[in-house]
Amino acid sequence: MDSNSLYYSLDLVAGSGYTLNAEQRAALQTSLVILKKNYKFNRVLFWGKILGIKGDYFIAQGKGEDEMKDKNNLYSFNCMDWFLLPPATDSITEEVSKAAKGRFMGDPSYEYEHVETRRRGEGDEVVEEELVIKVNEERRLAVIIHQIDEEVSVVPRGAFIKSPHGLVQTNRSFDGLSHLEAEKLSNFLHFTEPKNLKKKSILDMAYLNPSVDFLDPLSDDIPKGSWSLQFECCSNVCVIRSLLWLGLTFFHVPMTPQHGYIYMGDGSKNLDLPFML
Numbered sequence: 001m002d003s004n005s006l007y008y009s010l011d012l013v014a015g016s017g018y019t020l021n022a023e024q025r026a027a028l029q030t031s032l033v034i035l036k037k038n039y040k041f042n043r044v045l046f047w048g049k050i051l052g053i054k055g056d057y058f059i060a061q062g063k064g065e066d067e068m069k070d071k072n073n074l075y076s077f078n079c080m081d082w083f084l085l086p087p088a089t090d091s092i093t094e095e096v097s098k099a100a101k102g103r104f105m106g107d108p109s110y111e112y113e114h115v116e117t118r119r120r121g122e123g124d125e126v127v128e129e130e131l132v133i134k135v136n137e138e139r140r141l142a143v144i145i146h147q148i149d150e151e152v153s154v155v156p157r158g159a160f161i162k163s164p165h166g167l168v169q170t171n172r173s174f175d176g177l178s179h180l181e182a183e184k185l186s187n188f189l190h191f192t193e194p195k196n197l198k199k200k201s202i203l204d205m206a207y208l209n210p211s212v213d214f215l216d217p218l219s220d221d222i223p224k225g226s227w228s229l230q231f232e233c234c235s236n237v238c239v240i241r242s243l244l245w246l247g248l249t250f251f252h253v254p255m256t257p258q259h260g261y262i263y264m265g266d267g268s269k270n271l272d273l274p275f276m277l
Helices: 003-012 022-039 090-099 137-152
Strands: 043-050 057-063 071-076 111-120 127-136 154-156 160-162 168-170 188-190 227-232 237-242 248-252 259-265
Touching (some): 003 022, 022 057, 022 071, 043 137, 071 137, 090 111, 090 127, 090 137, 111 137
Antiparallel strands (some): 057 071, 111 127, 154 188, 160 168, 227 237, 237 248
16 A cells, blocks of 8 residues: 555555554654655555564565556565565575475574475486475565465556556546446456456457556456455445455545555465365
8 A cells, every 4th residue: 555645544454453553653654755765766555564473574565667567575574674675586486385384484584494305317227316495584575475466466447557658657547436336346456467368359358448458357366256345434445355365455445546455464375265165
């Protein structure tokens, strides 16, 4: 959620039971402004908090010219001092998927280890070798944030536009969805590179606006039922929660441009979801 509207936006998603205390809110109000200036970001978002055993990671996200591609993730333990996370490359993601298991420790230097047994040669000349894969928690943190963004980051339809050159930016003329539109999951989109859009037929594409409908709607997600949509605060706020990544909460105030999402959880994916529906 945008740092400029953080103070009251947190109250709109407090129905999930996750929030920040007054000291943390005050620290974020100051530090995120300094962060934006020091790193020369166009916009800074408070992404959320990942719970650890020894400590919690507070996550901020800085945006550049392209809202979808130009982004950097940072973490903090006290909401004041911020440290830049490395990009989640394919090689790092593979290492993390093999080695890192269980809860986050809350220590970025903590190392996870995984031992693999590999065989070389054929027949009687087969030799077994043990390969030790090590990955620290800072890399794991970068990968988990990237995965959550890829799978469950949400924006309302029309909040962002795509230029003919492929640049994705905020739509300054976006005034929000109507209450009727906000009741439909198809009017909320994944803010990541589309996967299902290219599979649509030419007939379906004819009804889409290329500058607005360049993302996949949540209604196309499989399995069906992986999102919970409801109205809260006297039916004035649309709140969507992910059942795949428990702790991801999105909000939108109909008829206004106010929207955003926040993640507060232990960084675990709900792999049992298909069996729970």
